[in-house]
Amino acid sequence: MDAQNTSVIAVDRLVKRYKGVAAVDGISFRLARGTVTGLLGGNGAGKTTTIAMIMGLVTPTSGTVTVLGAEMPRERHRVLHRMNFESPYVDMPMRLTVRQNLSVFAQLYAVPDIGERIASLAADLDLIEFLDRPTGKLSAGQKTRVSLAKSLLNKPEVLLLDEPTASLDPDTADWVRSRLEQYCKDRGATVLLASHNMSEVERLCERVIIMKKGRIEDDDTPERLLSRYSRETLEEVFLDVARGRRQSEAAQ
Amino acid sequence: MSIADTGMNFSLNRVAAMVRRYWYLLRSSWPRILDLIYWPTVQMLMWGFLQLYISQNAGFFARAGGVFIGSVLLWDILFRGQLGFSISFLEEMYARNLGNIMMSPLRPTEFLLALMIMSIVRLSIGMIPVSLLAIAFFGFNLWALGLALAAFFANLILTSWSVGIFVAGLLLRNGLGAESMAWTIMFLFLPLTCVYYPVAVLPEWLQYLAWALPPTYVFEGMRALVIDHAFRADLMVEAFAFNVVLFAAASLAFLKLLESARVHGSLLLTGE
Numbered sequence: 001m002d003a004q005n006t007s008v009i010a011v012d013r014l015v016k017r018y019k020g021v022a023a024v025d026g027i028s029f030r031l032a033r034g035t036v037t038g039l040l041g042g043n044g045a046g047k048t049t050t051i052a053m054i055m056g057l058v059t060p061t062s063g064t065v066t067v068l069g070a071e072m073p074r075e076r077h078r079v080l081h082r083m084n085f086e087s088p089y090v091d092m093p094m095r096l097t098v099r100q101n102l103s104v105f106a107q108l109y110a111v112p113d114i115g116e117r118i119a120s121l122a123a124d125l126d127l128i129e130f131l132d133r134p135t136g137k138l139s140a141g142q143k144t145r146v147s148l149a150k151s152l153l154n155k156p157e158v159l160l161l162d163e164p165t166a167s168l169d170p171d172t173a174d175w176v177r178s179r180l181e182q183y184c185k186d187r188g189a190t191v192l193l194a195s196h197n198m199s200e201v202e203r204l205c206e207r208v209i210i211m212k213k214g215r216i217e218d219d220d221t222p223e224r225l226l227s228r229y230s231r232e233t234l235e236e237v238f239l240d241v242a243r244g245r246r247q248s249e250a251a252q
Numbered sequence: 253m254s255i256a257d258t259g260m261n262f263s264l265n266r267v268a269a270m271v272r273r274y275w276y277l278l279r280s281s282w283p284r285i286l287d288l289i290y291w292p293t294v295q296m297l298m299w300g301f302l303q304l305y306i307s308q309n310a311g312f313f314a315r316a317g318g319v320f321i322g323s324v325l326l327w328d329i330l331f332r333g334q335l336g337f338s339i340s341f342l343e344e345m346y347a348r349n350l351g352n353i354m355m356s357p358l359r360p361t362e363f364l365l366a367l368m369i370m371s372i373v374r375l376s377i378g379m380i381p382v383s384l385l386a387i388a389f390f391g392f393n394l395w396a397l398g399l400a401l402a403a404f405f406a407n408l409i410l411t412s413w414s415v416g417i418f419v420a421g422l423l424l425r426n427g428l429g430a431e432s433m434a435w436t437i438m439f440l441f442l443p444l445t446c447v448y449y450p451v452a453v454l455p456e457w458l459q460y461l462a463w464a465l466p467p468t469y470v471f472e473g474m475r476a477l478v479i480d481h482a483f484r485a486d487l488m489v490e491a492f493a494f495n496v497v498l499f500a501a502a503s504l505a506f507l508k509l510l511e512s513a514r515v516h517g518s519l520l521l522t523g524e
Contacts, residue, residue: 016517018516018517023517036284039346049436049517050519052517052519055355056355056514057354057355057514057517057519057520058514058515058517058519058520059511059514059515073514077357077359078283080355080356080357081357083355084355087351087353087520089348089351089520090348090349090350090351090352090520091347091348091349092349092352093277093343093347094275094401095276095277095281096273096280096281097275097276097278100273103272104269104270104272104273104276105269105352105356107265107266107268107269107272107354108266108269108270108353108357109265109357110265110266110357134280137322222397238464250449
């Protein structure tokens with residue numbers, strides 16, 4: 001069995017150009033089942049476009065994306081019920097209560113026993129007291145937890161997270177990370193996490209892909225990246241890559 | 253989980269989920285419900301009193317009692333049908349929820365069917381009270397048109413959905429920059445489909461265009477019914493044939509615009 005067949009997500013020579021400008025420029029990677037991978041990069045590095053192509057929301061200019069064996073976006077309806085995502089670019093309808101929002105999405109994802117699933121998620125994500133409040137009346141941290149609950153409703157095998165803890169205070173962010181850690185451990189889900197938060201990536205991810213100007217600049221485990229760049233933290237590695245310092249220069 | 257619910261096939265369950273989502277929104281906001289009734293009532297009263305005034309001073313209009321009110325009520329079915337469809341779609345863009353929807357297993361056909369159901373729900377909330385007010389104020393009973401009303405309604409709602417589907421495609425492709433189309437596109441039909449006057453009033457070259465639009469047949473049919481007391485089934489059949497073509501063209505345009513939105517990356521960023 002080749003790597004493409006064993007990979008849950010397979011990205012192959014993926015290119016996305018907007019009006020001739022490459023947002024993603026020929027990247028390839030494969031994610032194995034049950035792994036958590038961080039996608040790092042500065043603003044405009046191509047992280048969100050890459051995730052959007054994996055979700056089937058954006059059609060690649062060239063190259064292919066395969067998720068759970070389905071080519072995206074052409075065959076997306078074969079696998080969308082096994083995936084989910086959370087992104088700061090989307091919101092839940094504000095006038096609907098948390099319970100109404102979650103029940104609508106649960107029905108869309110054909111979740112069995114919707115009431116029980118919502119109660120279980122509400123307990124896990126500390127949402128019980130907010131369930132019957134309009135989503136728009138919640139704080140940023142509470143809304144993030146609701147979005148996270150939505151992304152876990154169908155117990156996805158593939159979870160795509162675009163800056164899941166952006167705009168959260170450190171305590172709430174840490175709390176969200178521990179819930180994600182628990183989910184991945186329990187479900188064995190494959191997770192791709194785009195983030196600017198290096199400590200988050202260090203804590204959650206066993207592999208880090210660093211993007212710059214639409215290309216993959218580096219791809220390794222956090223430990224090996226730290227060792228190769230002779231740095232103490234991923235943030236320092238990220239700055240080395242962002243500022244174009246080579247590993248040898250960084251080590252000096 | 254049944255195969256029908258996994259995203260592989262059309263699922264009425266997902267359509268029901270979307271209808272539920274819009275119903276929750278509608279019932280959570282009394283201004284939204286009031287808005288459905290307010291303007292059709294104002295329109296009906298204005299045209300009704302105008303007709304009353306004219307009929308007291310002109311023989312033809314005395315004979316053709318109800319033509320203006322009939323026109324305005326049927327026009328509202330056409331206009332409000334499209335608006336009900338487009339506003340439900342716009343609510344997703346205002347709420348920045350389109351990404352969630354497009355990433356879910358919901359299929360475009362299921363999304364469109366949910367919007368069609370909501371257009372009928374919204375239309376009913378507005379039109380049923382207004383049609384009863386027309387009886388109370390002017391003695392014009394739209395419901396007395398019976399089978400003819402069903403034929404008028406079916407043709408008008410089909411046209412409104414076709415326009416709504418096309419506008420939804422434009423919104424997907426161009427974001428909220430195309431929002432004004434949702435509010436104004438139907439007004440192009442107002443002069444061309446001869447809502448308040450016979451087709452014969454138009455210059456000959458424009459009549460060809462008018463007869464290519466399904467609502468023209470409905471408004472001509474309504475005038476034949478109210479003035480001459482004759483139900484023109486032939487006009488309804490022709491309107492239906494044009495509607496089938498229009499609906500197919502709008503659906504194709506929607507799919508092409510959706511494809512284009514995926515190519516241009518407009519589905520996540522649906523702002524201006």
